Amino acid sequence: MLPLKVEVPPNPILRVQHDISRWDIRLIPEGLHIYVHRPGYTHHGIYIGDGKVIHFVGPKAGPTRACKKCGFSRNTGHGVVETCLECFLDGGSLCRYNYNVPRVRLLITFHTMCPNCTTTERLESGREIVATAKEKLKEGFGKYNLLSNNCEHFATFCSTGTAFCQQVKYTAELAAFPVLPRPVGLLMFYRDLI
Numbered sequence: 070m071l072p073l074k075v076e077v078p079p080n081p082i083l084r085v086q087h088d089i090s091r092w093d094i095r096l097i098p099e100g101l102h103i104y105v106h107r108p109g110y111t112h113h114g115i116y117i118g119d120g121k122v123i124h125f126v127g128p129k130a131g132p133t134r135a136c137k138k139c140g141f142s143r144n145t146g147h148g149v150v151e152t153c154l155e156c157f158l159d160g161g162s163l164c165r166y167n168y169n170v171p172r173v174r175l176l177i178t179f180h181t182m183c184p185n186c187t188t189t190e191r192l193e194s195g196r197e198i199v200a201t202a203k204e205k206l207k208e209g210f211g212k213y214n215l216l217s218n219n220c221e222h223f224a225t226f227c228s229t230g231t232a233f234c235q236q237v238k239y240t241a242e243l244a245a246f247p248v249l250p251r252p253v254g255l256l257m258f259y260r261d262l263i
């Protein structure tokens with residue numbers, strides 16, 4: 070057996086931690102809601118095990134040439150897709166979305182306005198979450214809309230049964246408070262980078 074030099078996942082629910090790029094891929098639980106930073110937004114998906122991710126992408130997403138590993142390209146389609154983890158990350162760093170975070174923990178760790186932390190309960194069974202993602206892979210998830218039906222709506226729907234998107238909500242809230250200094254606003258949005 071290979072020696073494990075990488076970080077072992079801590080309590081997946083309670084600890085406020087986003088960066089899991091150093092986790093051993095074999096230890097990532099199936100059904101985990103993962104995300105990656107892209108310029109100006111975050112892209113979300115459901116890890117289904119075996120190095121694969123199901124995610125909801127808009128038109129023109131994906132590499133121009135088909136991926137040698139999973140075949141994904143911007144020409145093979147959009148909507149709900151199953152790709153390899155590398156295609157999902159597209160060179161970015163693997164992050165975890167946190168559910169069931171106690172409100173008090175969000176306050177004491179300054180994650181109050183973090184778009185990737187929520188007090189909403191996640192379904193306990195990762196297998197059930199994967200089953201929903203696979204079901205939507207067949208059925209589709211409706212028309213992609215950046216504001217009202219995006220990758221985060223898809224991942225939160227699979228994880229909780231209710232679709233929601235905190236990055237849209239918090240971006241709107243920040244826009245509603247223009248007096249907030251811009252660096253502070255950005256810090257609130259990208260808190261998980263620090």
Ligand SMILES: [Zn+2]
Pocket residue numbers: 136137138139140141152153154155156
């Ligand atoms: Zn791929």
